[in-house]
Amino acid sequence: MTTAISTRGLTKRYGARTVVDHLDLDVPAGVVAGFVGPNGAGKTTTLRMLLGLVRPDAGTGSVNGVPLTQPAGYLPRVGALIESPAFYPGLSGARNLAVQATLGGLDPAGIPAVLERVGLAARGASSYQSYSLGMRQRLGIAAALLGDPALVVLDEPTNGLDPAGIREMRGIVRSINQDGRTVLVSSHLLAEVEQVCDWLIVIGEGRRLFQGPTRDLLAGGGDLEEHYLSMFTSTEGTS
Ligand SMILES: Nc1ncnc2c1ncn2[C@@H]1O[C@H](COP(=O)(O)OP(=O)(O)OP(=O)(O)O)[C@@H](O)[C@H]1O
Numbered sequence: 001m002t003t004a005i006s007t008r009g010l011t012k013r014y015g016a017r018t019v020v021d022h023l024d025l026d027v028p029a030g031v032v033a034g035f036v037g038p039n040g041a042g043k044t045t046t047l048r049m050l051l052g053l054v055r056p057d058a059g060t061g062s063v064n065g066v067p068l069t070q071p072a073g074y075l076p077r078v079g080a081l082i083e084s085p086a087f088y089p090g091l092s093g094a095r096n097l098a099v100q101a102t103l104g105g106l107d108p109a110g111i112p113a114v115l116e117r118v119g120l121a122a123r124g125a126s127s128y129q130s131y132s133l134g135m136r137q138r139l140g141i142a143a144a145l146l147g148d149p150a151l152v153v154l155d156e157p158t159n160g161l162d163p164a165g166i167r168e169m170r171g172i173v174r175s176i177n178q179d180g181r182t183v184l185v186s187s188h189l190l191a192e193v194e195q196v197c198d199w200l201i202v203i204g205e206g207r208r209l210f211q212g213p214t215r216d217l218l219a220g221g222g223d224l225e226e227h228y229l230s231m232f233t234s235t236e237g238t239s
């Protein structure tokens with residue numbers, strides 16, 4: 001199988017507003033794919049449709065070759081971090097992962113490895129409430145990795161992080177990909193993800209503006225980048 005994610009005409013409306021507008025996406029297996037668009041562009045809504053959390057109003061799609069209409073068929077091999085996961089403040093990071101493993105029917109033997117992968121090995125015994133924002137984000141990613149996923153979906157994992165935290169997050173994304181997993185990572189800032197992405201999808205107002213290898217955007221896409229920036233500026237005040 002060579003395509004991790006594919007959609008055709010994927011559409012979501014809320015009332016009279018079309019927030020995801022006939023998206024045709026193709027994410028090759030094995031890449032780090034960036035999913036970029038300004039606030040309100042429809043990134044989270046699209047990711048939620050891919051994860052079976054929101055029902056599309058139109059369109060089709062598949063994840064790891066299984067139709068979106070059968071999420072139970074593909075979700076066991078998908079790890080996701082969408083919004084902050086619910087962790088128990090008083091439990092340690094490691095205990096929280098043990099709880100998640102139990103709830104998800106996953107093998108807790110993998111917990112030390114995923115803590116190591118996100119750089120929390122030394123702090124796994126500390127309580128969640130003592131974690132910094134970046135550590136909380138990383139524990140969420142560790143939880144997403146527990147089930148040994150083929151596809152990892154991360155919705156704005158750099159939100160709220162300082163430049164050092166953003167760099168660290170890029171390193172984590174890279175290392176998850178080096179394990180052979182496809183990663184789809186969203187951001188409202190192209191600059192934050194372009195260095196780590198082989199593949200980019202840029203959306204605005206629910207529509208696809210660019211999709212392809214990152215080098216194609218950077219080579220011929222100066223116009224798009226400008227367009228993207230102007231769009232970002234113009235929607236900033238209204239969202
Ligand atoms: N449950 C909902 N009901 C009504 N409108 C919604 C709902 N969820 C999302 N929207 C609208 O859909 C549009 C896209 O939202 P979405 O959260 O997908 O954008 P986003 O690209 O993830 O933005 P951000 O960068 O701010 O996270 C927004 O205008 C939002 O208000």
Ligand SMILES: [Mg+2]
Pocket residue numbers: 043044045155156
């Ligand atoms: Mg969002």
